[in-house]
Amino acid sequence: MRYKRKDAAAILCSAILMISLMISCKTQPPSDLAGANLIPEPATVNATGGWFELGEKTTISYRDGSEEVRSIATYLGGRINPSTGYNLQPVATQEPGKNSIYLELLTDNSTGDEGYILDITKDLVKLSASAPAGLFRGVQTIMQLLPPSIEEKSVQETKWQIPTGSINDRPDYAYRGLMLDVARHFFNVEEVKTLIDQISYYKINVLHLHLSDDQGWRIEIKSWPKLTEVGGKTEVGGGEGGFFTQEQYSDLVKYAAARYITIVPEIDMPGHTNAALASYAELNCNGKATELYTGTEVGFSTFCTKKEITYKFIDDVVREISAITPGPYFHIGGDESHSTKKEDYIPFVNRVQEIVASHGKQVIGWDDIAISTLKPNTIAQHWANIKNANMAVAQGAKILMSPATKAYTDMQYDSTSKFGLHWAAYIEVDSAYIWDPAQFTPGIEKQNIIGIEAPLWAETISNSDEIEYLVFPRLPGYAEIGWTSPSKRNWEDYRNRLAAQAPRFRAWGIDFYESPKVDWNPALK
Numbered sequence: 001m002r003y004k005r006k007d008a009a010a011i012l013c014s015a016i017l018m019i020s021l022m023i024s025c026k027t028q029p030p031s032d033l034a035g036a037n038l039i040p041e042p043a044t045v046n047a048t049g050g051w052f053e054l055g056e057k058t059t060i061s062y063r064d065g066s067e068e069v070r071s072i073a074t075y076l077g078g079r080i081n082p083s084t085g086y087n088l089q090p091v092a093t094q095e096p097g098k099n100s101i102y103l104e105l106l107t108d109n110s111t112g113d114e115g116y117i118l119d120i121t122k123d124l125v126k127l128s129a130s131a132p133a134g135l136f137r138g139v140q141t142i143m144q145l146l147p148p149s150i151e152e153k154s155v156q157e158t159k160w161q162i163p164t165g166s167i168n169d170r171p172d173y174a175y176r177g178l179m180l181d182v183a184r185h186f187f188n189v190e191e192v193k194t195l196i197d198q199i200s201y202y203k204i205n206v207l208h209l210h211l212s213d214d215q216g217w218r219i220e221i222k223s224w225p226k227l228t229e230v231g232g233k234t235e236v237g238g239g240e241g242g243f244f245t246q247e248q249y250s251d252l253v254k255y256a257a258a259r260y261i262t263i264v265p266e267i268d269m270p271g272h273t274n275a276a277l278a279s280y281a282e283l284n285c286n287g288k289a290t291e292l293y294t295g296t297e298v299g300f301s302t303f304c305t306k307k308e309i310t311y312k313f314i315d316d317v318v319r320e321i322s323a324i325t326p327g328p329y330f331h332i333g334g335d336e337s338h339s340t341k342k343e344d345y346i347p348f349v350n351r352v353q354e355i356v357a358s359h360g361k362q363v364i365g366w367d368d369i370a371i372s373t374l375k376p377n378t379i380a381q382h383w384a385n386i387k388n389a390n391m392a393v394a395q396g397a398k399i400l401m402s403p404a405t406k407a408y409t410d411m412q413y414d415s416t417s418k419f420g421l422h423w424a425a426y427i428e429v430d431s432a433y434i435w436d437p438a439q440f441t442p443g444i445e446k447q448n449i450i451g452i453e454a455p456l457w458a459e460t461i462s463n464s465d466e467i468e469y470l471v472f473p474r475l476p477g478y479a480e481i482g483w484t485s486p487s488k489r490n491w492e493d494y495r496n497r498l499a500a501q502a503p504r505f506r507a508w509g510i511d512f513y514e515s516p517k518v519d520w521n522p523a524l525k
């Protein structure tokens with residue numbers, strides 16, 4: 001009897017063991033493409049409940065015929081190989097085989113400039129798009145569908161699974177940008193490239209570089225060499241400053257273009273020009289060069305708008321920069337020109353718009369430029385003044401939305417933030433996310449808006465770690481506002497998807513701000 005009891009107990013134990021083993025085999029989460037933690041949230045997702053498993057034998061293939069598609073496939077392999085330990089190289093083919101990630105360009109324009117279609121079955125991940133940019137955006141979606149450890153730099157042991165189903169995606173706004181101020185503090189080529197990689201993950205498509213301000217001139221101009229020899233020498237706080245040679249700038253343009261990101265160069269004028277005024281005496285009305293400036297005040301400098309040499313100077317600068325900028329835009333600044341009389345400012349902006357047009361570029365300016373006569377295709381970047389934004393719209397201009405109280409990524413999160421300013425607002429992660437560009441400013445509607453941009457001014461930051469603290473985790477939210485239609489956006493849902501980015505941020509070494517508004521997975525802390 002006693003033995004029997006023991007046997008029964010043993011049977012019970014092994015039954016429990018078997019059941020728990022069966023359960024533990026099932027700990028793999030159910031496949032759910034619709035519940036994947038994607039940022040930005042795609043336009044439509046249909047889940048089919050299975051898995052595609054990436055393995056050593058998987059191929060990355062592409063429909064033969066396009067070098068550009070081949071380089072996107074190569075890029076994907078470069079992203080996947082380090083953490084999987086595989087050596088996936090792109091193969092050209094006419095028809096996708098089994099066990100492949102297959103990239104193809106559509107012959108029609110059905111997905112638009114940046115849209116894409118992902119069809120995932122257990123045998124095949126098929127990514128199609130009308131344009132290479134769409135394939136590149138779709139590749140980021142594939143990366144986000146893979147487990148977070150795909151972002152690690154060393155080989156990881158995990159099942160590289162992608163949930164099956166289909167995604168049909170395209171952006172809500174054509175322009176989704178970040179601005180980096182390299183004038184207040186200089187950031188070098190490597191630091192800018194790091195940022196380009198980070199923002200490309202969230203389908204950002206513009207990097208606006210604020211290349212000149214009172215504290216520094218940051219791009220080589222061959223016909224006016226003292227701009228960088230003198231004007232590039234320092235920065236806020238008196239550090240050593242720096243500048244991009246034209247070759248370095250071209251390298252950045254190329255690096256960004258390979259990620260389907262357009263560089264928008266900004267030369268701020270007629271105010272915010274002390275670095276140029278310190279470099280060339282003749283740009284000042286009194287003919288005397290100013291001192292270099294390392295403080296953080298604004299509004300004290302102006303080009304001499306009445307001198308002809310000023311326009312010769314601007315023509316040279318715009319010509320040289322335009323020649324190495326393949327993108328369509330040239331940003332002329334125009335903000336906070338408090339030392340320029342209104343009657344001088346208006347004709348100045350009008351004339352500078354003509355200069356930019358003569359070099360084949362489209363003008364963007366801060367919304368202050370709306371008091372002048374805008375050219376039909378000039379874009380006003382709305383940052384503070386509703387009256388200016390409305391004046392721009394009344395002139396038929398499109399608006400780039402960067403309201404300081406929401407989109408300024410140099411604003412502190414709260415009063416304890418290590419870096420940042422707070423003149424416009426404290427912007428916590430929820431506040432940065434919860435707004436709709438088409439509802440935000442009275443009189444500015446969806447049809448008036450080209451897109452959104454988050455400016456990162458650099459008075460308080462001087463290296464990549466400090467950039468990352470302010471940009472992450474707000475940037476994915478700006479990216480989603482630009483990409484995903486308002487009806488699909490929801491803070492509660494978004495904050496969970498954002499929390500799920502934490503292991504990816506960590507894998508990249510991003511020093512993000514661990515906002516209390518988000519329940520970061522405690523196991524990963």
Ligand code: TNX
Pocket residue numbers: 298335336366383408410421457458459
């Ligand atoms: C306003 S926004 C500025 C910048 C400052 C920024 C600091 C704008 C067009 N001008 O010069 O860096 O505030 O937040």
